[in-house]
Amino acid sequence: MIEVKQLKKKYGKRHVLKDISFQAHKGEITCLIGVNGVGKTTILKGIMNLTPLNGGMVEIDGKPLTSERYEDITFIPDTLTMMPSMTVKQSMDFMKDYYRSWNPKRAEDLLTFFKIKKEERISDLSKGNKAKVNMLLGLALDVDYLLMDEPFSGIDLFSREQILSVFSSHLVEDRGVLLTTHDLTDFETLVDKVVLIDDGQVVREFYTEEMRETEGKSVVDVMREVYQ
Amino acid sequence: MNIFLKLLAFEFNRFKKGYLSLIGLTFTIQGVGLFFQSRSYLSKVEMLKEEGVSTQGILSQLGHFDLLNYTYSLWFVAPIMLGIVALLFYSVFIWYRDWLGKNTFIYRLLLLPAKRMSIYFAKLFTIFLSVLGLVSSQYLFLHVYKWLIPLIISEEFTQVQSIAQVIEQGAFMVFLFPKTLPFFFFAYLTGLMVLMVLFTLILFERSFHLKGILLATGYAGLSLFIYFSPAIYQLYTRIIFANSETFLWFSIMGIVLMGLSILVSNFLLTKKITV
Incomplete structure (x- = not known):
């Protein structure tokens, strides 16, 4: 379980995160939702120590998250993190060299699934293919938890559909996924748990299935109540 | 590996x-x-x-x-x-x-x-x-x-x-190929120290951006002060060290500065860096 406790973050005098606490469990897809600029990316970066926090802590399965544990958890940012001069194969080799959790079989499966050529240079890839390679590099790691920042932002419909199908496939099952989005339209049914962020705080946290059964509301209905 | x-x-x-x-x-x-x-x-x-x-x-x-x-x-x-x-x-x-x-x-x-x-x-x-x-x-x-x-x-x-x-x-040969082994270590470790201080300055900027430039300037000043403190001491007290003593003091100050730069860089990289 990823346990985020009382995260705080200030940019100058502005409190972006005032007191963020939530949990994301293994085997579930947890979605952090909020309007643009609410601090969703900051939360993911804060968890992975890519931005300093002003308070709070993060635990993975009851232990503090240190860089040595990046074999158990990985972050897929909204931008491809390999050098533009590298080919897809070189990127995969890089991951293989540095991560014991790299699963070459899964990487090959994903390559076929996304229909990407290994010899293509990163700089020559379309935005959609960059997003797919980004996804591939994260998903091919045998990690327990995956953090994804806006995995569908700015990509075309077909790439979006292909990435979406990953979430319902064996490539994600049994892992804990924590993702951010400002637009849940296409994948509401895939999400198990939703954490709504507003004004630097968690305003609602609920399981989508439960919400549908007990209150008869979709995630979008709850979002309207909160943000409008 | x-x-x-x-x-x-x-x-x-x-x-x-x-x-x-x-x-x-x-x-x-x-x-x-x-x-x-x-x-x-x-x-x-x-x-x-x-x-x-x-x-x-x-x-x-x-x-x-x-x-x-x-x-x-x-x-x-x-x-x-x-x-x-x-x-x-x-x-x-x-x-x-x-x-x-x-x-x-x-x-x-x-x-x-x-x-x-x-x-x-x-x-x-x-x-x-x-x-x-x-x-x-x-x-x-x-x-x-x-x-x-x-x-x-x-x-x-x-x-x-x-x-x-x-x-x-x-020309320049004395800097590239120091004559004695102690001077060789001294010259190249001084180069390594300068590199470490430079990396620390870069990490200050990468961690705090504009404010980081000010902090980096401060750290550069502090580094100069630490490294040249034996010379400053001699200047103010008018006590002149023997060459071997000066060499030893500069070596010690260099090691102190290397240690400090490693500590500060580690802190910046693990606690303050922003991407």
Whole structure:
């Protein structure tokens, strides 16, 4: 379980995160939702120590998250993190060299699934293919938890559909996924748990299935109540 | 192989083309310079010979053409300066290229399952080993030039010098090839210390941006103060240390500064860095 406790973050005098606490469990897809600029990316970066926090802590399965544990958890940012001069194969080799959790079989499966050529240079890839390679590099790691920042932002419909199908496939099952989005339209049914962020705080946290059964509301209905 | 060694090999591989070009350029410029200088010397010799000047007379006017004299020419010195400037530039570029423009590779580096100081040390030793490599290649080139000169200039107008003699008396040679082992360690560890302070300044800027520039300026001032404190102490107390004492004090201050830079860089990389 990823346990985020009382995260705080200030940019100058502005409190972006005032007191963020939530949990994301293994085997579930947890979605952090909020309007643009609410601090969703900051939360993911804060968890992975890519931005300093002003308070709070993060635990993975009851232990503090240190860089040595990046074999158990990985972050897929909204931008491809390999050098533009590298080919897809070189990127995969890089991951293989540095991560014991790299699963070459899964990487090959994903390559076929996304229909990407290994010899293509990163700089020559379309935005959609960059997003797919980004996804591939994260998903091919045998990690327990995956953090994804806006995995569908700015990509075309077909790439979006292909990435979406990953979430319902064996490539994600049994892992804990924590993702951010400002637009849940296409994948509401895939999400198990939703954490709504507003004004630097968690305003609602609920399981989508439960919400549908007990209150008869979709995630979008709850979002309207909160943000409008 | 641990992650530090893998990263070191990776960083070196990224620098390979530029580095080999730098070595090639050094050899080319110095080699071409040697050719032009020797041709110019020979044409002067020919001119004087035509005027009927004796060999002794020519030598008293022009002197010998030898490797030691050549090390003082711009053709020889300029590529060394170019190498120093290029490596200084690369010491800054080695960090910024992973952050700036379309490059977001710093994400990948910071997300590696290892201590973040592995990145720091990999970059540091890439530069340090590159310096040692350039110096070694210069040493080899000196042997090549020593072998070439008698092939171009006739025996009577040149004089045989040992490489040790050239290193002892040549321009800049004392900095590249310190004479004694303690001075060798002192010179190269001072270079390593300067590199560590520079990396710390870059990490200040990368962590705090505009405010980081101010903090980096402060750290640079503090570093200068720490390093030169033995000299400042002597200046204010008018107590003059013996050479060996001064050497010892500078060495101690250098080690203190290296330790401090490692501690501060570790803190910045693990607690303050922002991407």
